[in-house]
Amino acid sequence: MLDAATGQPAVGIEVELADPRGLPVGAGVTDADGRAAIGPDALTPGDYTLAFRTGAYFAARDVETFYPLVTVTFTVDASGRHLHVPLLLSPFAYSTYRGS
Template sequence: MTSHLTTHVLDAATGTPAKNVVVSLARHMSGGGTTGVAQGFTDADGRLALGPEHLEPGMYALTFGTGAWFADRGIPTFYPLITVTFTVEESDRHYHVPLLLSPFAYSTYRGS
């Protein structure tokens, strides 16, 4: 089963993939709160496919455990958790949410 949600984490300070970053996917509920959907670790290329094959339309959040990843390298960071919230409009589309990170900055965008 192929996931329609993927991510890619790149250490922008070194230009290398961020291997073994824990990533959690949660869905925001219409009445408030969230419910967990999936969790996994980035592979050797910093990539991860997670979640069901089709995400129902709604608001979701990817949370990246960057604090633990930097701590394993002995590097202090200002952002121990990075949460990217996004909207799924069509359940049959592929969604790619990459993350570029450094100890004191990060950026993301809607990938393809």
């Protein structure tokens, strides 16, 4: 995760992964590189949701934000490839994509 407003990794953001039924699969906190390794080594095909708890991150920096929670739903196919879901974050906008 990159804080696009500062150009620095977004450190300390809680991230939760839920399965297609909405049940928790894993959780983590972004590290010094803005990365969080969460979930099992392999996910069964289906739709999953990542919840990025961005409100506390901005509050700790005394920065007003429009997005206290960013959710990203994505599809896992049967290929078994490792997935990265980068998030580019600023107080009033965000963007995401399927990483390599």
